Structure formats: structure tokens, C-alpha cells
Amino acid sequence: MTDQLGALTTIFTEFYYWITVVLMFLIHVGFCMYEVGASRYKHHQHTLMKNTMLIPLVTVTWFLFGWWIYWAFPTGPGLAPSIMNESAALITDESAFSAKWYVPNSDLMAVNLGDHISGVFWAAFLLFSWTAASIVSGAVIERITTFAFGILAIAIGSVFWTIDAAWGWHFDGWMLKILGYHDAYASGVIHAIAGGFALGVLAVLGPRIGKFSSSGEPRNIGPRNPWLVTVGLFLIYTGFWGFYAACNIPIFDLGPEYGMEGVTYWTATNIYVTPTTLSGITMNFLMSLSGGLLAGYVIAKGDPFWTYSSGLAGIICASAGNDLYHPIQSMIIAMIGVVIAYKMHYWVERKFKIDDAVGAVAVHGYAGFAGLVICGFVLNGYPSSGYSVGAMWDGTTYAAINPLGMFIGAIIMFFVLGMIPGWIIAKVLHGMGKLRIPREVELAGLDYEIMEAAKDDEKSVASSSS
Amino acid sequence: MATVTDWIKHLTTDVDGSAVGTQVQGAIYPGVGSEGILVLIAFVIWIGWHVISARQESEKLSKLARRRPGSNAWKSNVTDG
Numbered sequence: 001m002t003d004q005l006g007a008l009t010t011i012f013t014e015f016y017y018w019i020t021v022v023l024m025f026l027i028h029v030g031f032c033m034y035e036v037g038a039s040r041y042k043h044h045q046h047t048l049m050k051n052t053m054l055i056p057l058v059t060v061t062w063f064l065f066g067w068w069i070y071w072a073f074p075t076g077p078g079l080a081p082s083i084m085n086e087s088a089a090l091i092t093d094e095s096a097f098s099a100k101w102y103v104p105n106s107d108l109m110a111v112n113l114g115d116h117i118s119g120v121f122w123a124a125f126l127l128f129s130w131t132a133a134s135i136v137s138g139a140v141i142e143r144i145t146t147f148a149f150g151i152l153a154i155a156i157g158s159v160f161w162t163i164d165a166a167w168g169w170h171f172d173g174w175m176l177k178i179l180g181y182h183d184a185y186a187s188g189v190i191h192a193i194a195g196g197f198a199l200g201v202l203a204v205l206g207p208r209i210g211k212f213s214s215s216g217e218p219r220n221i222g223p224r225n226p227w228l229v230t231v232g233l234f235l236i237y238t239g240f241w242g243f244y245a246a247c248n249i250p251i252f253d254l255g256p257e258y259g260m261e262g263v264t265y266w267t268a269t270n271i272y273v274t275p276t277t278l279s280g281i282t283m284n285f286l287m288s289l290s291g292g293l294l295a296g297y298v299i300a301k302g303d304p305f306w307t308y309s310s311g312l313a314g315i316i317c318a319s320a321g322n323d324l325y326h327p328i329q330s331m332i333i334a335m336i337g338v339v340i341a342y343k344m345h346y347w348v349e350r351k352f353k354i355d356d357a358v359g360a361v362a363v364h365g366y367a368g369f370a371g372l373v374i375c376g377f378v379l380n381g382y383p384s385s386g387y388s389v390g391a392m393w394d395g396t397t398y399a400a401i402n403p404l405g406m407f408i409g410a411i412i413m414f415f416v417l418g419m420i421p422g423w424i425i426a427k428v429l430h431g432m433g434k435l436r437i438p439r440e441v442e443l444a445g446l447d448y449e450i451m452e453a454a455k456d457d458e459k460s461v462a463s464s465s466s
Numbered sequence: 467m468a469t470v471t472d473w474i475k476h477l478t479t480d481v482d483g484s485a486v487g488t489q490v491q492g493a494i495y496p497g498v499g500s501e502g503i504l505v506l507i508a509f510v511i512w513i514g515w516h517v518i519s520a521r522q523e524s525e526k527l528s529k530l531a532r533r534r535p536g537s538n539a540w541k542s543n544v545t546d547g
Binding site for chain 1: 477492493494495498501502504505508509511512516519520523524526527528529530531533534535536537539540542543544545546
């Protein structure tokens with residue numbers, strides 16, 4: 001970097017994404033607290049370790065192939081030609097944003113003085129991956145093996161969500177071009193897919209022992225430590241700020257990018273390179289959080305677990321269009337999403353005997369799905385991409401945002417890339433006898449031997465005279 | 467192994483070492499060119515971890531299942547703190 005302004009822009013961008021990564025780390029801390037608080041005493045340590053170990057598993061596989069998938073798959077392949085090379089094949093050629101540069105043995109995947117951005121961008125996406133896997137983690141507590149969860153975490157965190165990001169988030173994604181898909185803060189690309197994936201797994205995994213009576217009536221297995229659950233959700237809210245910021249490009253000159261001759265226009269943009277402001281999305285974040293909390297408190301009659309979860313569900317439901325909504329629109333959309341998520345949770349639980357231990361399918365899956373559909377109506381007619389308004393790369397056009405395209409997009413996220421793969425992989429693991437822990441262990445508690453050893457240690461210390 | 471032994475030279479010479487005075491940009495980690503081997507090692511570590519940890523978990527779960535502790539037995543293991 002030889003010119004000071006260019007260097008400042010680059011290093012500001014590098015630092016901006018780095019801060020988002022640190023903030024997003026709190027999402028994982030929050031998820032761990034939340035899950036441990038929701039689990040029963042005899043399963044606490046196993047619950048914590050299961051969610052913790054997804055960090056290295058998803059990180060290593062994200063390095064080895066997850067990041068490559070994001071850059072290789074925007075065209076489908078075969079569904080829409082790339083605006084970079086006009087081919088519908090995997091993008092692995094010499095294009096500027098080709099997956100060729102993001103294979104694990106590329107010299108850009110390391111400390112490289114010629115590239116200050118790829119690493120922090122890789123990391124920001126990785127933290128999204130952890131979130132996707134962690135959403136699934138909460139739903140399956142107290143009865144899944146760590147081995148099976150590890151495989152499922154890699155599948156959602158390093159394969160399926162990154163395919164959906166390539167399709168519906170990447171500037172060259174086929175869903176933008178054909179469907180007019182718009183999902184600025186990931187109602188679908190993170191939440192609907194992870195909720196759907198969790199539902200697919202739960203359908204095979206089955207409920208915890210005792211969750212349903214012999215007549216099929218669901219029993220409440222409430223959180224054992226409500227304080228830990230609520231503080232965990234507070235931390236998830238906190239990390240969500242980083243998530244929102246990470247979905248933006250902090251500083252961008254749209255003039256040349258849009259082909260506006262002689263025009264310079266610096267702004268923040270969303271991931272689709274259409275303008276927004278960090279200021280505006282901050283208002284929307286807070287108003288959708290508030291809408292979620294208000295609706296959750298009423299519909300759950302003041303239950304803290306659901307009220308806190310509803311704050312999250314509210315943000316998730318409004319996220320698809322929070323780059324453009326008015327704050328009051330955000331709040332109302334959040335309230336609608338919470339009602340749908342809450343009602344759907346209990347309907348699915350009763351009807352299909354699904355034991356979603358933390359309400360993850362509802363908060364992330366149903367609220368995310370609803371958010372996409374609502375966005376299609378409220379933002380109907382807006383350009384889905386910055387590359388549909390200019391002439392930077394000639395040729396391909398993008399569909400405008402529309403209700404039908406967003407509904408199809410929601411189906412793709414929740415069912416096609418979420419629920420169906422989750423169900424298939426869980427079926428395979430079940431067939432191998434590796435999905436669920438033995439019944440005796442579930443009754444005794446996954447921490448039984450750890451607790452027994454701790455008790456023995458305590459006895460020997462207590463009986464010591466010196 | 468060292469990719470950089472002289473920062474001034476590194477920052478002002480192109481990759482081929484022919485154009486002194488040109489600002490270069492590039493990888494500075496040790497062993498540039500050996501990335502393929504590193505990736506292979508990472509794959510072995512990743513898969514190996516699954517194999518070893520899955521075996522450990524299976525043994526642990528089978529052992530506990532054979533003991534069949536009652537559903538309330540864990541309560542006698544709660545430590546006083």
C-alpha cells in the first residue's frame with residue numbers, strides 16, 4: 001500500500017471486520033451458557049463440551065473446504081451464469097473472486113502482505129458458521145452423541161450454510177438473479193437453514209426420555225438455570241451487533257461500481273452492494289428486538305425463557321430487510337414473527353412429537369422463514385443487487401425483490417438446504433448406531449462418571465488428616 | 467525455511483528477485499511452497515481426531531450403559547462444593 005488514503009480505507013476495513021469477529025465470539029459464549037442453563041444438572045458438562053468442540057471442527061473444515069464452497073458455488077452450478085466469467089460452471093477460473101484463490105493451499109489463506117481483507121472476511125463468515133452449528137446444538141441436547149453432533153455441525157457449518165450463502169448472499173448468487181432474493185442480515189441464510197436442519201435431525205433423533213406421556217401429551221422440561229439461560233441470551237443479543245456489522249461493507253465508493261461516470265459516492269452497503277447506513281440498521285436492530293420482546297412477553301404470559309428467545313426471534317424475523325425497513329416496520333414484523341414462531345413451536349411439538357429442547361427451530365427456523373416471506377412483500381420492487389443498477393459487469397440482470405421469489409427462497413433455505421440434508425445425515429448416523437446415546441446413559445446422565453470421580457476426589461480430600 | 471531474512475529487501479523486491487525497488491506484496495510465512503503438505507497434515511489431524519474421539523466416546527458410553535445406574539443415582543454424586 002503506497003497511498004495513505006487507500007491504506008486507511010483498507011486497514012479500517014480490516015479492523016472493522018476484526019471487531020465484528022470479536023463481538024460475534026460472544027454469540028458462541030451466549031449459546032454455551034444458554035444450553036447449559038437449559039440442560040439438566042446430570043448433563044451439564046457434556047452439553048458444554050458438545051457445543052465447545054464445534055468451534056475447532058467447523059473452523060478446521062471451514063479452512064479446508066467451507067470457504068472454497070462459498071466462492072465456487074454462486075452459479076448453482078448450472079443455474080445462472082456468473083457476471084464475472086459468464087459461465088454457469090463452478091467459479092474456479094482466474095476471475096478476481098474465484099474460489100481458486102481460496103483453496104486451503106493458496107498463499108492468500110495465510111499472512112500475506114498483499115491481502116489485508118481475506119483473512120478477516122474468512123473469519124467473519126466462520127463465526128456465522130459457528131452460529132449455524134450452534135443453533136442445531138441447542139435443539140438436540142441431552143441425547144445426541146458428540147461424534148454425531150460433530151458430523152452434523154460440520155455439515156451445516158461448513159457445507160450447507162455456505163452453499164446457501166453462495167446462492168443467496170454472494171454478489172454473483174443465482175438466487176439474486178433468478179428469484180430476486182434479498183436477505184441482508186440472514187433471516188434465511190443462517191437462521192431458516194439452521195432451524196430447518198435442526199428439525200430434520202430432531203425428526204430422526206427423537207425426544208428426550210419422558211418428554212411425552214404415554215398418551216402423547218408433551219411435558220415441559222424447563223431450564224434448570226434460568227439465570228444462565230437469560231444471561232446467555234443477553235450475550236447472544238450482544239454478539240448479534242457484530243453479526244449485523246459483519247453483514248455490511250463498511251466503506252464503498254458506489255460511483256464507479258455502479259458505472260456512474262464522474263460520480264463519487266462513499267457509503268456503507270449491505271452484502272449485495274446496495275447502500276444502507278450503520279446508523280439506520282442500528283435503529284432497526286433495536287426496534288425489532290423491542291418488538292420481539294413485547295410480543296414474546298404477552299404471548300408467553302411473562303415466561304422469561306420465551307420472552308428472551310422472542311427478542312432474538314424478533315430480530316431474526318426482521319433481519320432480511322433491516323437494511324431498508326423503517327424502524328416501526330421492523331418492530332411490527334418482529335412481533336408477527338414471534339407470534340408465528342411461538343404458535344408453530346407448540347403445534348409441531350404436539351402434532352409431530354418433536355422435542356426441540358431450546359426452541360431453536362421456532363426462534364431461528366420459523367421466524368427466519370416468516371421474515372423472508374414478509375420481506376418479499378414489504379420490499380417488493382427494490383433491486384436485489386447493486387449489480388442490477390449499473391454497468392460494472394455487463395450482461396446479466398438481476399430480478400427485483402418480489403413475494404414469490406422470496407417464498408421460494410424461504411423453501412430453499414428451510415427445506416432444501418436445511419431440513420432434508422439434516423434428516424438424511426441423521427438417518428445415516430442412526431443407521432450406523434452412532435446418533436443417540438444409550439438409554440441407560442440418558443437416564444443416568446452423561447456426566448455420571450465425571451460427577452462420581454469428583455465425589456471420590458472430594459471424599460479423599462475430606463478424609464485426609466494432613 | 468525462512469521466507470524473509472531481510473525485510474528491506476523483501477519489501478522492495480519483486481517475487482522473482484529481479485526488480486529491486488518495486489514494492490512487493492506476498493506471503494511471509496515460513497516454508498512458502500509447502501502449503502500442500504500442510505493441508506495434507508491438517509486433513510490427517512481432522513479425520514484422526516474423529517476416529518480417536520469416537521472410539522473413546524463409544525467405550526465410555528458402553529461402560530456406563532453396562533453399569534445401569536438409576537435415573538436418580540447421580541444425586542449421590544453431587545459434590546458439596
